[in-house]
Amino acid sequence: MALIVQKYGGTSVGTTDRIKNVAKRILESQRQGNQVIAVVSAMSGVTNKLIDLAAAVSDKPTRREMDVLLATGEQTTIALVSMAINQMGGRAVSFTGGQAGIRTNSAHTQARIQDIDAESVKERLDGGEIVILAGFQGVSDAGRITTLGRGGSDLTAIAMAAAVKADLCQIFTDVDGVYTCDPRVVPKARRIPEISYDEMLEMASSGSKVMQSRSVEFAKKFGVPFEVRCSMNNNPGTLVTEEHPNMESVVIRGVSLERNQAKVTILDVPDTPGSASAIFQALGEADVNVDMIVQNVSKEGFAKISFTVPEDQLAAAQNALKSVTERIGSGPVESLTGVAKLSAVGIGMRSHSGVAGTMFDALATAGISIQMISTSEIKIAVTISEAEADEAARVVHAVFGLDASPSEA
Amino acid sequence: MALIVQKYGGTSVGTTDRIKNVAKRILESQRQGNQVIAVVSAMSGVTNKLIDLAAAVSDKPTRREMDVLLATGEQTTIALVSMAINQMGGRAVSFTGGQAGIRTNSAHTQARIQDIDAESVKERLDGGEIVILAGFQGVSDAGRITTLGRGGSDLTAIAMAAAVKADLCQIFTDVDGVYTCDPRVVPKARRIPEISYDEMLEMASSGSKVMQSRSVEFAKKFGVPFEVRCSMNNNPGTLVTEEHPNMESVVIRGVSLERNQAKVTILDVPDTPGSASAIFQALGEADVNVDMIVQNVSKEGFAKISFTVPEDQLAAAQNALKSVTERIGSGPVESLTGVAKLSAVGIGMRSHSGVAGTMFDALATAGISIQMISTSEIKIAVTISEAEADEAARVVHAVFGLDASPSEA
Numbered sequence: 001m002a003l004i005v006q007k008y009g010g011t012s013v014g015t016t017d018r019i020k021n022v023a024k025r026i027l028e029s030q031r032q033g034n035q036v037i038a039v040v041s042a043m044s045g046v047t048n049k050l051i052d053l054a055a056a057v058s059d060k061p062t063r064r065e066m067d068v069l070l071a072t073g074e075q076t077t078i079a080l081v082s083m084a085i086n087q088m089g090g091r092a093v094s095f096t097g098g099q100a101g102i103r104t105n106s107a108h109t110q111a112r113i114q115d116i117d118a119e120s121v122k123e124r125l126d127g128g129e130i131v132i133l134a135g136f137q138g139v140s141d142a143g144r145i146t147t148l149g150r151g152g153s154d155l156t157a158i159a160m161a162a163a164v165k166a167d168l169c170q171i172f173t174d175v176d177g178v179y180t181c182d183p184r185v186v187p188k189a190r191r192i193p194e195i196s197y198d199e200m201l202e203m204a205s206s207g208s209k210v211m212q213s214r215s216v217e218f219a220k221k222f223g224v225p226f227e228v229r230c231s232m233n234n235n236p237g238t239l240v241t242e243e244h245p246n247m248e249s250v251v252i253r254g255v256s257l258e259r260n261q262a263k264v265t266i267l268d269v270p271d272t273p274g275s276a277s278a279i280f281q282a283l284g285e286a287d288v289n290v291d292m293i294v295q296n297v298s299k300e301g302f303a304k305i306s307f308t309v310p311e312d313q314l315a316a317a318q319n320a321l322k323s324v325t326e327r328i329g330s331g332p333v334e335s336l337t338g339v340a341k342l343s344a345v346g347i348g349m350r351s352h353s354g355v356a357g358t359m360f361d362a363l364a365t366a367g368i369s370i371q372m373i374s375t376s377e378i379k380i381a382v383t384i385s386e387a388e389a390d391e392a393a394r395v396v397h398a399v400f401g402l403d404a405s406p407s408e409a
Numbered sequence: 410m411a412l413i414v415q416k417y418g419g420t421s422v423g424t425t426d427r428i429k430n431v432a433k434r435i436l437e438s439q440r441q442g443n444q445v446i447a448v449v450s451a452m453s454g455v456t457n458k459l460i461d462l463a464a465a466v467s468d469k470p471t472r473r474e475m476d477v478l479l480a481t482g483e484q485t486t487i488a489l490v491s492m493a494i495n496q497m498g499g500r501a502v503s504f505t506g507g508q509a510g511i512r513t514n515s516a517h518t519q520a521r522i523q524d525i526d527a528e529s530v531k532e533r534l535d536g537g538e539i540v541i542l543a544g545f546q547g548v549s550d551a552g553r554i555t556t557l558g559r560g561g562s563d564l565t566a567i568a569m570a571a572a573v574k575a576d577l578c579q580i581f582t583d584v585d586g587v588y589t590c591d592p593r594v595v596p597k598a599r600r601i602p603e604i605s606y607d608e609m610l611e612m613a614s615s616g617s618k619v620m621q622s623r624s625v626e627f628a629k630k631f632g633v634p635f636e637v638r639c640s641m642n643n644n645p646g647t648l649v650t651e652e653h654p655n656m657e658s659v660v661i662r663g664v665s666l667e668r669n670q671a672k673v674t675i676l677d678v679p680d681t682p683g684s685a686s687a688i689f690q691a692l693g694e695a696d697v698n699v700d701m702i703v704q705n706v707s708k709e710g711f712a713k714i715s716f717t718v719p720e721d722q723l724a725a726a727q728n729a730l731k732s733v734t735e736r737i738g739s740g741p742v743e744s745l746t747g748v749a750k751l752s753a754v755g756i757g758m759r760s761h762s763g764v765a766g767t768m769f770d771a772l773a774t775a776g777i778s779i780q781m782i783s784t785s786e787i788k789i790a791v792t793i794s795e796a797e798a799d800e801a802a803r804v805v806h807a808v809f810g811l812d813a814s815p816s817e818a
Contacts, residue, residue: 016465023466050485056425057432057489058496065495068503069488072481076459079478080466086474087467094477099552120552143508143529 002167003035003125007135007157010044011174012231013077019043022231023084023092025172030090030130037121037131037164039157040081042073063108067137067147070109071096074134074153082132092130095121097146098139100131102156104146111138111146113155116163125164133160151212158215162222169224171211172231177238178203178210180402181255185393188403192253193236196243199253199345202379206256206343216240243347251348251355252400257393259386261291261339262314263371265306266321268298268331275328276305279321286320288313292341292374292381302331306372308383311337339371340389343381344396356380362399368392411576412444412534416544416566419453420583421640422486428452431640432493432501434581435539439499444534446573448544448566449490451482472517476546476556479518480505483543483562491541501539504530506555507548509540511565513555520547520555522564525572534573542569560621567624571631578633580620581640586647587612587619589811590664594802597812601663602645605652608662608754611788615665615752625649652756660757660764661809666802668795670700670748671723672780674715675730677707677740684737685714688730695729697722701750701783701790711740715781717792720746748780749798752790753805765789771808777801 006029008022026038050069054061061069078094085092101117121131135153138146148155154171161169178200181189195203197220204213210228219226219240229237269275276295283290291308298304309317314335321333349355356373359380363370368391371383384392397403415438417431435447459478463470470478487503494501510526530540544562547555557564563580570578587609590598604612606629613622619637628635628649638646678684685704692699700717707713718726723744730742758764765782768789772779777800781792793801806812 016462019466053425053485053489054492057428057493060496061492062495065488065491065503068491068505069485072484072488075481075484076462076478079474079481080462082474082477083463083470084466086471087469094474096477096554145505 001033001035003164004029005037005039005157005161005164005166005169006172007039007153007170008041008172008231009153009174010041010047012172013040013081014044016080019077019080020084023081023088025231026081026092026130027085027088027090035125037125037133037160037166038081039133039135039153039160040074040077041135041153043077046073046076064144067108067145070147071134071137071145074136078132078134085130085132090130091128092132093124094132094134096134097137097156100133100160102138102159104138104140104148106140106142106144106146108144109147110149111140113138113148113159116159118160118163121160122164151215154211154215155218158219158222158224158226161224161226166224169219169226170237171226171228173210173228174230174232175210176230176233176235177228178240179254181393181397182257185257185390186255186397189397190402190404192238194239194241194247195253196247196347197240198243198378199347200240202343202345202376203254203256206258206341206345206379206381248348248351250346251352252344252346252402253348254345255393255397255400255402256343256345257389258341259389260311261308261341261383262311263306263308263336263339263383264314264317264321265304265334266325266330267304267334268302269305270329271297271301271303275330278324278328279305282320282324283317286316288317288320292372292383294372294374308339308341308372336371338386339383340386340392341381341383342389342392342396343379344400345379347378349380350377358399359396362395363392366391366395368395410442410444412573413438414446414448414566414570414573414575414578415581416448416562416579417450417581417640418562418583419450419456421581422449422490423453425489428486428489429493432490432497432499434640435490435501436494436497436499439539446530446534446540446542446569446575447490448542448562448569449483449486450544450562452486455482455485473553476517476554479556480543480546480554483545487541487543494539494541499539500537501541502533503541503543505543506546506565509542509569511547511568513547513549513557515549515551515553515555517553517555519558520549522547522557522568525568527569527572530569531573560624563620563624564627567628567631567633567635570633570635575633578628578635580635580637582619582637583639583641584619585639585642585644586637588663590802590806591666594666594799595664595806598806599811599813601647603648603650603656604662605656605756606649607652607787608756609649611752611754611785612663612665615667615750615754615788615790657757657760659755660761661753661755661811662757663754664802664806664809664811665752665754666798667750668798669720670717670750670792671720672715672717672745672748672792673723673726673730674713674743675734675739676713676743677711678714679738680706680710680712684712684739687733687737688714691729691733692726695725697726697729701781701792703781703783717748717750717781745780747795748792749795749801750790750792751798751801751805752788753809754788756787758789759786767808768805771804772801775800775804777804
């Protein structure tokens with residue numbers, strides 16, 4: 001008998017019909033001889049409606065009360081899923097985050113899990129019941145309801161899997177797992193059967209938003225293998241796990257694309273200690289998400305610093321730079337919009353040389369100019385013109401042998 | 410400094426604008442120098458939507474899960490009211506029933522309050538905060554969310570008032586308190602400034618559904634005076650309290666009317682022990698609400714038993730009577746629909762004689778026939794034809810001096 005934690009997102013439980021479908025899947029998992037904990041999100045749309053209600057009574061709703069409000073979304077779903085399972089002849093019991101012993105700090109709306117006392121959950125499982133657990137929420141030491149912020153339900157599932165030492169954690173979503181690239185961009189993209197935590201993290205930070213990095217990091221830290229799969233069909237998904245030697249035979253696991261970026265370049269930055277730090281501190285204070293950073297010596301004693309920001313944060317970035325560039329005595333700030341970031345990710349590149357060269361060659365052959373280059377141990381990222389982004393993704397996807405053969409496509 | 414418990418029903422918090430209005434009232438009460446606990450219901454319509462959701466996933470939703478579902482209604486309101494107060498510069502904190510220490514038995518969907526540990530509520534009040542408490546809900550010893558059934562939010566307010574020894578409990582609703590009769594029937598009806606628990610109970614059981622009897626009984630048991638008043642204006646309401654000698658100067662406090670009744674008569678019931686018991690047991694098992702019961706000797710050794718039931722339960726009553734009348738060997742069952750029940754209620758009738766005579770006279774003078782009569786120490790009830798009900802109510806209201814003078818009307 002295996003102990004499985006499943007997680008169903010808001011789309012999977014978005015209507016009462018879908019809830020019945022999810023209930024059936026959960027019950028089938030139990031009837032196959034497993035103990036099952038199912039973590040569920042708020043029905044899609046519900047959270048936004050609650051946020052609208054809050055906005056109607058307050059410009060700046062108290063975070064503590066926001067959590068009380070938002071937590072009703074998942075509480076509604078756990079009750080409905082449990083009822084649906086009971087209706088089908090199963091025995092399910094619902095748990096709010098607090099009831100399940102998920103204790104967090106008091107950082108309302110973005111609380112961090114500190115500890116899980118899963119005793120009552122385990123008792124119910126041992127009594128033959130299915131546990132339906134509200135995702136995204138916990139309780140603080142003060143007994144207040146807290147929520148975990150973005151991607152919170154995934155985190156609940158992975159943390160609960162770690163707490164009960166589950167044999168498997170399944171993250172059900174509306175896609176068939178993680179793909180080698182976005183199939184809307186690269187029609188020959190394939191599902192990745194297995195991926196390491198680190199690759200998944202690099203993919204997530206490069207635009208493949210199947211899951212928030214936070215949950216993957218948590219899974220990595222506690223060694224919880226998990227599977228990302230579709231709640232609407234029975235297709236196999238993607239297993240995310242510790243890396244093992246076999247994984248290195250694939251050089252590049254996937255390619256990801258992030259659009260709507262802007263490139264900012266600061267010319268003639270005096271090459272004195274503290275210049276770069278002053279720049280990025282000013283951007284941080286303005287809440288600008290800086291991504292790729294590249295620095296080059298431009299002329300004796302001066303550097304050229306380039307970085308990317310999301311296009312809709314460009315104005316904020318330019319604003320933040322005004323006073324700091326004056327203060328450090330640098331040259332003018334240039335910016336370029338219509339930029340895309342293309343990343344190739346794979347732990348295999350650690351043991352294979354020439355990967356960067358292969359990628360740059362392929363782009364050059366296709367006549368695509370590279371603007372910036374940034375690399376990590378398992379990722380090569382370039383920025384290119386957004387107009388050439390799709391073509392670039394297809395070219396890189398093909399050159400690393402990721403294209404599906406005709407029979408697979 | 411007084412400690413006040415206020416209760417706002419579903420209509421009073423039915424929209425975000427009304428929530429802001431309620432927030433303002435609560436904050437004003439505090440700014441007048443009081444400590445305030447406000448009990449709020451689910452926004453009107455929300456509970457029905459939740460019930461519809463449950464019905465969509467299950468024919469017979471688990472009661473335990475129904476409570477988890479329904480409790481989200483009040484939880485949403487406490488968050489919104491707290492946010493609205495905080496937005497206005499106040500300091501409010503929300504409490505679910507469980508957080509407020511309202512412990513109940515495990516009779517899900519109709520739980521009974523067993524105990525309230527109001528320590529954390531008191532701490533917040535002493536810290537200068539306003540406590541916004543979810544009505545209608547509590548927590549069982551097993552840590553499960555429970556709900557209190559119909560009128561549960563009133564009960565929460567009165568029970569919390571008893572627990573914290575509040576100076577006053579205010580039940581805000583959509584009417585200006587309790588009236589001498591339904592103003593739609595008797596245009597000269599007036600608001601009753603003060604009424605005893607017992608009178609209120611008799612009014613409630615006779616069709617004046619301002620509050621459920623259960624909450625009034627609880628208030629009586631624990632000696633909690635409370636005021637029923639309107640949340641939409643600042644009019645004075647009705648104070649419900651222990652009776653005191655002054656109250657007896659008014660003979661009849663109010664008149665109430667209950668329509669859509671049916672009268673059932675069983676002829677020739679053998680006058681043997683157990684006959685009546687067999688009849689009413691059978692009706693009880695069929696969940697028929699039997700009201701006025703009148704028994705007369707019809708002929709030597711036989712009785713005629715009459716009683717009223719809500720018209721929509723007549724078929725069930727007739728059905729339940731079939732086998733029992735056969736078994737006890739009684740005569741045929743007759744029934745009459747289109748019946749109304751008119752009651753005159755007042756503790757003053759205990760010390761005034763001739764009250765029944767005055768009422769019957771007035772009805773006779775108006776040419777209205779009385780079908781059945783039933784009395785308690787503080788109530789005289791008659792059944793009459795529904796067609797004459799409005800006229801009968803006006804006549805009785807007038808004869809006991811309840812009509813407003815022209816200047817009051």
